[in-house]
Amino acid sequence: LDTPSKGAYAPLTREIIDRIRENIGERFVISDPERMDHYSGDATELRCCPELVVEPTSKEQIQALFGLANDFHFPITPRGLGTGLAGGCVPWSGGVVLSLAKMNRILSIDTENLIAIVEPGVINGDLKRAAESCGLFYPPDPASLDTCSIGGNAATNAGGASCVKYGTTRDYVLGLEAVLPSGELIQAGVRTRKGVVGYSLAQLLVGSEGTLAVITQLILRLIPRPPAVSGLVALFADLPSAMRSVTSVLTRGHIPSAMEFMDRRCLGLVRGLLPFDGLDRTGALLLIETDGTPEAVEKEMERIGLICLEGGAENVFMAPDAIKRARIWEVRRRISLRIEENAQVYIPEDVVVPIGRIADFVSCLSEIEERFDMKIYTFGHAGDGNIHLNITVENRQTLGRVAEGIRVVLEKVLAMGGTISGEHGVGLVKKRFLPLELSPVSVRIQNEIKNTFDPLRILNPGKIFEQCAGG
Amino acid sequence: LDTPSKGAYAPLTREIIDRIRENIGERFVISDPERMDHYSGDATELRCCPELVVEPTSKEQIQALFGLANDFHFPITPRGLGTGLAGGCVPWSGGVVLSLAKMNRILSIDTENLIAIVEPGVINGDLKRAAESCGLFYPPDPASLDTCSIGGNAATNAGGASCVKYGTTRDYVLGLEAVLPSGELIQAGVRTRKGVVGYSLAQLLVGSEGTLAVITQLILRLIPRPPAVSGLVALFADLPSAMRSVTSVLTRGHIPSAMEFMDRRCLGLVRGLLPFDGLDRTGALLLIETDGTPEAVEKEMERIGLICLEGGAENVFMAPDAIKRARIWEVRRRISLRIEENAQVYIPEDVVVPIGRIADFVSCLSEIEERFDMKIYTFGHAGDGNIHLNITVENRQTLGRVAEGIRVVLEKVLAMGGTISGEHGVGLVKKRFLPLELSPVSVRIQNEIKNTFDPLRILNPGKIFEQCAGG
Numbered sequence: 001l002d003t004p005s006k007g008a009y010a011p012l013t014r015e016i017i018d019r020i021r022e023n024i025g026e027r028f029v030i031s032d033p034e035r036m037d038h039y040s041g042d043a044t045e046l047r048c049c050p051e052l053v054v055e056p057t058s059k060e061q062i063q064a065l066f067g068l069a070n071d072f073h074f075p076i077t078p079r080g081l082g083t084g085l086a087g088g089c090v091p092w093s094g095g096v097v098l099s100l101a102k103m104n105r106i107l108s109i110d111t112e113n114l115i116a117i118v119e120p121g122v123i124n125g126d127l128k129r130a131a132e133s134c135g136l137f138y139p140p141d142p143a144s145l146d147t148c149s150i151g152g153n154a155a156t157n158a159g160g161a162s163c164v165k166y167g168t169t170r171d172y173v174l175g176l177e178a179v180l181p182s183g184e185l186i187q188a189g190v191r192t193r194k195g196v197v198g199y200s201l202a203q204l205l206v207g208s209e210g211t212l213a214v215i216t217q218l219i220l221r222l223i224p225r226p227p228a229v230s231g232l233v234a235l236f237a238d239l240p241s242a243m244r245s246v247t248s249v250l251t252r253g254h255i256p257s258a259m260e261f262m263d264r265r266c267l268g269l270v271r272g273l274l275p276f277d278g279l280d281r282t283g284a285l286l287l288i289e290t291d292g293t294p295e296a297v298e299k300e301m302e303r304i305g306l307i308c309l310e311g312g313a314e315n316v317f318m319a320p321d322a323i324k325r326a327r328i329w330e331v332r333r334r335i336s337l338r339i340e341e342n343a344q345v346y347i348p349e350d351v352v353v354p355i356g357r358i359a360d361f362v363s364c365l366s367e368i369e370e371r372f373d374m375k376i377y378t379f380g381h382a383g384d385g386n387i388h389l390n391i392t393v394e395n396r397q398t399l400g401r402v403a404e405g406i407r408v409v410l411e412k413v414l415a416m417g418g419t420i421s422g423e424h425g426v427g428l429v430k431k432r433f434l435p436l437e438l439s440p441v442s443v444r445i446q447n448e449i450k451n452t453f454d455p456l457r458i459l460n461p462g463k464i465f466e467q468c469a470g471g
Numbered sequence: 472l473d474t475p476s477k478g479a480y481a482p483l484t485r486e487i488i489d490r491i492r493e494n495i496g497e498r499f500v501i502s503d504p505e506r507m508d509h510y511s512g513d514a515t516e517l518r519c520c521p522e523l524v525v526e527p528t529s530k531e532q533i534q535a536l537f538g539l540a541n542d543f544h545f546p547i548t549p550r551g552l553g554t555g556l557a558g559g560c561v562p563w564s565g566g567v568v569l570s571l572a573k574m575n576r577i578l579s580i581d582t583e584n585l586i587a588i589v590e591p592g593v594i595n596g597d598l599k600r601a602a603e604s605c606g607l608f609y610p611p612d613p614a615s616l617d618t619c620s621i622g623g624n625a626a627t628n629a630g631g632a633s634c635v636k637y638g639t640t641r642d643y644v645l646g647l648e649a650v651l652p653s654g655e656l657i658q659a660g661v662r663t664r665k666g667v668v669g670y671s672l673a674q675l676l677v678g679s680e681g682t683l684a685v686i687t688q689l690i691l692r693l694i695p696r697p698p699a700v701s702g703l704v705a706l707f708a709d710l711p712s713a714m715r716s717v718t719s720v721l722t723r724g725h726i727p728s729a730m731e732f733m734d735r736r737c738l739g740l741v742r743g744l745l746p747f748d749g750l751d752r753t754g755a756l757l758l759i760e761t762d763g764t765p766e767a768v769e770k771e772m773e774r775i776g777l778i779c780l781e782g783g784a785e786n787v788f789m790a791p792d793a794i795k796r797a798r799i800w801e802v803r804r805r806i807s808l809r810i811e812e813n814a815q816v817y818i819p820e821d822v823v824v825p826i827g828r829i830a831d832f833v834s835c836l837s838e839i840e841e842r843f844d845m846k847i848y849t850f851g852h853a854g855d856g857n858i859h860l861n862i863t864v865e866n867r868q869t870l871g872r873v874a875e876g877i878r879v880v881l882e883k884v885l886a887m888g889g890t891i892s893g894e895h896g897v898g899l900v901k902k903r904f905l906p907l908e909l910s911p912v913s914v915r916i917q918n919e920i921k922n923t924f925d926p927l928r929i930l931n932p933g934k935i936f937e938q939c940a941g942g
Contacts, residue, residue: 111722112827113888135724157667168665170674171642184912192823193855194639194893196628196678197901197908198935199917203641203674207667224724251582253606253695296767352663356583384664417584422665430668437668441655445923446670452919464669 004048004092007461009075012051012095016072020052020096023064028056028102039097042084043144044429045346050077050097057102059179059216065098066183069458076181077460078210080120080152083144085348086427088156088209092462098214100151109134109222115174115191116220120151124158127220136222139166142423143333151215157207159423161258161332164250164383165291168423170206172221178205178213181454191219204449209425211460212453226291229257230301231325234308235282235315239263239378242284243359245311246382249288249304250355256304258289259383260332263362266379269338273331275324276317286313286382287328332379336390339377343392345399349406352386353418361387361416365409372405373398386422410436426464434465475519475563478932480546483522483566487543491523491567494535499527499573510568513555514615516817517899521548521568528573530650530687536569537654540929547652548931549681551591551623554615556819557898559627559680563933569685571622580605580693586645586662587691591622595629598691607693610637613894614804622686628678630894632729632803635721635854636762639894641677643692649676649684652925662690675920680896682931683924697762700728701772702796704747705757705779706786710734710849713755714830716782717853720759720775721826727775729760730854731803734833737850740809744802746795747788757784757853758799803850807861810848814863816870820877823857824889832858832887836880843876844869857893881907897935905936 075095104121141160175189189202546566575592612631646660660673
């Protein structure tokens with residue numbers, strides 16, 4: 001990783017800070033080092049203290065902040081709620097952190113037009129619950145759904161367990177409003193299901209990790225809430241057989257609303273928390289859910305249960321009740337925290353392989369573990385091939401070898417037709433691996449697009465493909 | 472509309488044409504004026520004869536063509552199968568038409584990974600049938616599905632009747648390969664359901680109307696084929712009540728796989744072709760379909776039928792058999808051709824309004840018809856608010872007033888929160904109305920993105936927001 005670097009940026013002088021206070025308002029500015037510490041990192045280990053934090057409640061304040069950044073050439077790093085896993089909101093070049101946490105109003109849940117209009121700081125789970133209370137459904141569900149922001153979800157094109165049926169955040173962003181690095185406001189996209197007027201700037205901003213513009217409002221598509229959900233838990237002797245069953249379910253006509261898995265190591269950490277017996281010898285667990293009308297859901301679960309048994313499941317627990325379901329999901333969503341608690345060094349990888357290759361892919365991991373002195377905890381979204389490899393290392397001195405091992409894993413993923421990140425993005429942590437996946441031509445074009453939006457390089461410098469020096 | 476203009480482009484000299492023949496191969500070049508006529512327009516009235524047509528079978532030939540265009544500065548206009556409704560493939564600045572019609576191979580239908588890899592000239596319906604024969608489903612279904620190309624669908628982000636449930640072409644493009652105006656090849660996107668490495672160039676190219684790059688290969692997502700489809704036809708006394716029923720169905724938890732409508736005028740043209748009696752006094756027809764498991768589909772159709780009756784339907788014909796369904800769709804998909812046959816001048820508009828406003832919107836059309844001496848045939852995709860307004864004019868001398876009327880309609884659409892194009896795109900025909908929807912800032916950013924991809928302005932000049940002069 002690059003070291004933090006101010007690059008070509010001048011330090012924030014007292015004069016500049018005073019101008020920011022004047023223009024944005026004293027109470028929206030945080031300069032106390034202890035309070036600023038909270039804004040120095042995300043869910044990775046990366047930390048870099050900003051020189052100032054601005055936490056506005058209006059787009060006009062954001063426009064004013066960019067006005068000053070243009071005049072005085074200081075960097076601005078936008079930040080949702082800091083749950084990212086790639087260092088995307090870490091202010092690696094210093095300057096100002098622009099926190100969107102206080103722009104957290106749900107402006108409308110429009111039940112007639114099936115849209116929600118929200119500010120970027122709204123928590124994903126809050127939007128989900130607001131939609132549900134109106135009989136509607138906002139599907140994207142990253143594991144951090146109770147602590148992550150919709151703006152951050154859009155910036156990273158966050159996925160989640162429901163992606164296998166419902167897609168990612170991208171599929172729900174109809175339109176948005178954003179402040180450009182120039183300070184100008186732009187509306188992109190539409191409020192309707194269709195719209196093809198001009199280039200899709202909304203779709204370009206989704207997934208751009210806060211490097212092109214700061215999203216200040218989102219128009220999101222909602223769908224009717226499925227009347228019923230049911231699920232099953234299937235236990236397998238080993239991970240490859242579990243993964244072969246995943247492929248069988250999908251290629252035999254089913255589209256579950258979730259297909260999650262965890263391996264033996266993960267089960268070792270959370271076994272006692274799960275509401276099932278007999279997990280001692282289990283090599284892999286699948287959690288499969290479907291949603292829809294009650295009659296369809298029940299029949300589909302039966303068929304999927306049979307496919308798992310045919311595929312070698314040693315046990316299938318059908319239709320856990322609501323309390324058990326909630327417990328399973330809680331455990332599933334906290335796995336990465338449990339792994340982190342138990343490790344000296346914790347590196348969350350986030351690869352995707354084509355669903356037909358998942359079993360092959362997981363089969364080759366134990367050899368890599370041995371070769372490179374690392375331990376891999378595997379869990380994630382089996383239904384879309386998105387496998388979270390959580391690598392832990394006992395001894396920081398072997399980190400060089402581990403980095404080599406990660407490169408071997410990522411090369412294998414790409415050779416299988418996969419991608420090195422399915423949900424987390426590139427940010428700082430995957431920059432060095434980016435050239436494995438993207439060609440120089442692609443990076444050049446992306447750099448030029450960045451230049452179009454941000455010619456002075458004041459917005460979130462040093463991320464994705466950009467050299468850290470800035471300026 | 473601008474008049475065709477060579478702008479700053481030099482004519483294609485004999486020397487240049489010879490170089491193209493040498494580099495691309497004699498048999499891939501068409502220069503006979505009669506044969507070239509076929510490549511001069513699309514499904515609009517717009518025509519402009521190219522100076523040369525190149526119809527290659529490989530990406531290397533396309534790269535070579537762009538190499539020459541860079542050297543000699545001539546414009547290249549890419550073309551799928553010419554079914555567009557916005558003039559997007561009309562070579563308005565002369566130069567070379569690059570036809571993708573012969574790059575029409577389905578390279579693979581991968582049943583294990585649920586993807587198709589295709590060349591851009593593949594006909595939409597051919598891909599649909601190839602997927603179906605493997606138990607899979609490629610949903611996007613523009614009315615021209617038996618004559619339009621997948622490459623053209625991606626270039627325009629084509630929608631169709633199934634959008635209400637399944638989305639548009641954008642939702643099925645996982646990745647693509649394209650030739651940039653520089654002649655370089657680029658891979659964008661992934662082969663998997665998820666992928667967040669770098670800016671989403673694939674999503675930017677989708678809907679860019681062939682102005683940023685020429686797509687040479689597409690990786691498309693397929694889904695399991697729904698085991699059953701059922702439908703109903705509901706007849707209403709007037710269009711607003713039909714549209715109120717559409718909103719009721721959608722806000723009461725249903726997601727039909729199609730919700731098409733036609734108004735009294737359209738029915739007047741096709742009444743005799745439909746397999747139903749009693750259409751004489753019908754003011755509007757709704758065709759609603761759902762797909763899924765047989766048991767779910769049947770129950771859902773019953774509920775939707777009841778909602779239509781509650782909403783004032785005068786008659787509901789449940790579950791037409793396969794022959795009737797095919798007939799209804801044939802009639803529905805040919806309406807625009809029938810309207811065109813019966814008109815002096817035919818202008819297809821393609822607006823979208825929020826679904827809660829559809830009834831209000833169609834209610835105001837008759838006043839506009841009278842005021843501006845035009846006749847509006849209304850049909851389209853009620854479920855996503857995408858209303859095809861087919862305007863016919865008896866007398867070319869009133870075209871000025873009609874243009875004024877169209878502007879009034881589009882302004883009303885935008886005031887309601889809609890968009891001026893849901894499927895057709897901007898091309899040449901909506902350029903003059905673009906500033907109604909997009910701000911100068913948005914247009915400037917789009918122009919700069921165009922410049923990033925095509926600094927010499929050799930690819931499809933004069934389209935969307937670009938002045939026609941080129942160069």
